[in-house]
Amino acid sequence: MTDVRRMAPDYQPYVAGTFRWRLALRPLDLDDWIQIGHDYDHEMDRKSWVLDNHHDTAVAVIPGVEPEAAEVLHSIVDHLVSLWPEWFEVRDGRVFNHHRGESFSLFPDGDGSWAEHPLSIAGRLVQEDLALLVERDGRMVFGGGSVCFPNRWDLTSKLGLSMAEVHAPVSRLNEQLEGPIDDFFARLSDERPFWRLGWGVLDTDDLYQPLDGTASVPPPIPNVGDPSTPDRLFLRVERETLRRFPRTNCILFTIRTYIRPLSHLADRPEDASRLADALANLPDDVADYKKITELSSTAQHWLNEVASGRNIGGPDTSISERTT
Template sequence: MTASGIAGPRYAPYANGKFALAMGLVALDPKDWIDADDNRAAELLEKERLLAANRKAVFDALPGCEEAQREVLVLLLEHLEKYHPGLIGFEDGTVTVRETGKSYRMADFADQALDLAGRLVQEDLCLMRPGEEGYVLIAASLCFPARWLLAEKLGQPMMRIHERVSGYAEKLGRPVDRFFEHLRSDKPVQRLNWSIMDDPALFQTGGKFRTEAEAVITRENAGDRLWIRIERQTLRRLPKSGDILFTIRTFVDPLSCLETRPDLAAALRSALAEMPEGMQRYKSLPPFQDALMRYLDGLASKAA
């Protein structure tokens, strides 16, 4: 779990107090593609644990994308060497993660290079390829899903992947498909996504559309029983294969991180109030929504 400390969360995509179902894409400086922080060792070890326990649940790939996977790994190794020197070592075909001491022979991952790539960074990595119904998820190293199953999404186009997202088909489906078609390899982009959850675990495969009341969460303890989950997502086209790599870097902070930021508490309160009911249900907010809003009311009242 990533804790931002008392200064408040590192990212606050709700800071304008508005809720909008939008792509929200901004240009990404290539040097900022991969994000590494003090939680790197703990999160990479958690990936190792998940891969050892049930690899199929967190890594899978369709046949025929081996070359694109290798392209991702080479791109990632070059980026780390240039912009994050010291995070990994490379010698005689073996990659070593310095913080964990884990070493990997590249030859062992010749046909599943995305698996190795995912073990080197805190980001989850999803590989998309154009198909008859739009871009399809063809491979993923997905150790930190936010309430979705890789097995259900692999091989599916974007529209079907997001079919349960309230409003996606009507508002985002076609714009996303058009954007994917025109994304250039020299113009990577990023966006931020956010949710409020009652579980700080990075690996979550279920829990959407919950409505049962959470009586244990109250206004008094909401700061310690609820978490702000932020996803920093990037998109870049691979120059050789033409496939698109989608990365997800997850940050989880206790709601109490807003105690020193009443301005952000007020903005989050406003954004939640604007969120359509269908999206509230999709994000499973109803079980604790009253306690959440009352807690944020209390923090926001301290704003100047």
């Protein structure tokens, strides 16, 4: 069977200079909506583990979003089958993932109830986390998600909230972007999807980072100058897509998370310099929100060494394999 997986894209979205949150939305080529990587099995295994052990942390919905979630599920399945027919097939009302040896029902039971929520089924097919916006009482609210890899936020606390309310804990975000985000959603049509990138630096490569105490305790942060720094701090990039669906008017927000140790920048002084600059320019409240205050000086020190060419003879510069 053909292998549909591909290498991870080299996203480096941090920006040097004075900090501000950016919309930075770009038109999405629908062929590139879902990304299946070489780490598909690793991440789908991790998703299964999360769903088996922490289901209610990862899947939460408001009542009555099955119609929207079913439209999303069917669209994802159509997409997978049309792009990767070697792996995915629809037969007898079920989607088969031949690569994983799994199959899921695409329709509710005879009594109209779903054995598993359609948003949860959709999440079991792709590496992306899925967040659903639905229209209720004339406004778009957070209808729920299948989020196995949250970057230190809490899914259940967001249910039923507007975009501004969802983003309220993000320091300065509503101040700078509430209007542009609302305008964007008002204009978003089902014909023109978009995507954007977000980034952070973390002390762990574990994708599962909820805030409810069920994440593993991260290892200690290396001290400034510790030569193991580039293997113990990680660039975490989120590739997010936004797409509206015509039948139920819902919007799906997908989040595909890419994590690499800082060592992948060891021979890239310009990127290292830009990341050091972006970290140095984060206001304290934003660095606190991103939870990088404690590790920032260690990361900046190593990145500045790379930028100035003083990193020669340092640790192994190859991209190391993830351990979790």
